[in-house]
Amino acid sequence: NAGVTQTPKFQVLKTGQSMTLQCAQDMNHNSMYWYRQDPGMGLRLIYYSASEGTTDKGEVPNGYNVSRLNKREFSLRLESAAPSQTSVYFCASLGTGQGSNQPQHFGDGTRLSIL
Amino acid sequence: AQSVTQPDIHITVSEGASLELRCNYSYGATPYLFWYVQSPGQGLQLLLKYFSGDTLVQGIKGFEAEFKRSQSSFNLRKPSVHWSDAAEYFCAVVPSGGSYIPTFGRGTSLIVHP
Numbered sequence: 001n002a003g004v005t006q007t008p009k010f011q012v013l014k015t016g017q018s019m020t021l022q023c024a025q026d027m028n029h030n031s032m033y034w035y036r037q038d039p040g041m042g043l044r045l046i047y048y049s050a051s052e053g054t055t056d057k058g059e060v061p062n063g064y065n066v067s068r069l070n071k072r073e074f075s076l077r078l079e080s081a082a083p084s085q086t087s088v089y090f091c092a093s094l095g096t097g098q099g100s101n102q103p104q105h106f107g108d109g110t111r112l113s114i115l
Numbered sequence: 116a117q118s119v120t121q122p123d124i125h126i127t128v129s130e131g132a133s134l135e136l137r138c139n140y141s142y143g144a145t146p147y148l149f150w151y152v153q154s155p156g157q158g159l160q161l162l163l164k165y166f167s168g169d170t171l172v173q174g175i176k177g178f179e180a181e182f183k184r185s186q187s188s189f190n191l192r193k194p195s196v197h198w199s200d201a202a203e204y205f206c207a208v209v210p211s212g213g214s215y216i217p218t219f220g221r222g223t224s225l226i227v228h229p
Contacts, residue, residue, distance in 0.1 A: 004158070031215060040124065042205060042221040043159075050214065058216070090158055094215055103149055104217065106158035 003027070006091050006107035013081045013114045021076040021110050023091030031094040032074035033058075033104065034066060036087040043090065049074055081114045088112070117142040119208050121220035128196050129228045136191040136223050138206030147209040148189040149217070150180055154202045162204075165189060166211075176200070201227045 007022045025032065030051045035043040035058075045058030049068040063085060065077045078085060088111050092104040118141045128134055140146065147166050151159040163174025170182040180191045189206060206220040 040221055042219040044219075045216065048216070092159075103151075103161040103164055104159075106151075106160075108156070108158045 004091055004093050004105050004107035006089075006110050008110060009108065010111045011113070013078075013112065015082060015114060017081050017114075019078050019081060019112075021078075021089055021091075021112075022073070023075065023107060024073045025091075025093040025105070026072065027093060027095065027105065028071070029093035029095050029105070030071070032068065033092040033094070034064075034074070034076045035090045035092065036060065036085075037090060037109070038087050046076065046089075083114050086112060086114045117146065117208055117210065117218050119206055119218050119220040121204075121206055121223050123223045124221070125224045125226065127226040127228060130198050131195050134191075134193045134196045134200070134225070136204050136206075136225070138189045138191065138220060140187050140189065140206075140208045140218075142187075142208060142210070144211060145184060146211050148180075148182060149207040149209070150174065150178070150189070150191050151205045151207060152176075152202050153205065153222075159205060162191070196225075196227055198227045198229060201225055 004025045033048040034046040044060045047066040049055045052071045067075045088109045090109050091107045094104050095102050120139045149164045150162040153159050162178050163172050165172050165182045173179050203222045205222050207217045209217045
């Protein structure tokens with residue numbers, strides 16, 4: 001099925017390790033997003049990419065970097081993982097970007113634990 | 116800055132009972148409004164959306180929502196809940212113009228008793 005694919009689905013890291021979360025969409029969408037979900041906090045935006053070649057900070061960008069590799073792929077990197085980054089990470093994409101009235105499409109998430 | 120409030124963290128209903136999940140937003144103009152559902156271990160799935168026009172919108176799985184401008188609310192309803200409706204529900208708001216940066220509520224967890 002077409003959609004948003006996230007890898008890996010689960011990961012356990014030690015404090016200080018680095019890791020890249022991968023996200024790919026096959027819907028030819030312009031915009032892509034990374035969120036983190038913590039209990040009772042809803043979804044908080046980490047970074048987004050309105051179009052290929054652009055990235056912008058969201059609400060909680062500290063400790064993360066992103067790369068919009070091409071139109072399909074948007075990766076999230078933790079350079080030095082901290083226990084506070086234990087969370088579920090969701091990638092989302094959007095068809096027409098700015099001014100759009102369409103909903104986002106979400107991946108199934110990456111569950112990341114940092115010890 | 117816009118904000119979204121889902122005042123109920125948990126709601127428990129019996130199977131077959133009616134349901135209403137509340138969502139209030141704070142924004143200068145009428146935004147685009149969405150309800151999403153998240154089943155355990157899954158991503159978010161769109162239930163319904165409101166952009167303009169008829170203030171009562173129908174969604175998937177028998178859900179509907181009513182936009183009330185005077186109350187800045189977009190409450191989700193279902194006349195008869197099924198056990199499979201147990202999930203987390205999120206309300207989201209997007210400015211109707213400019214950058215597409217959604218604001219999500221903190222979610223309401225629905226528990227369904229048999």
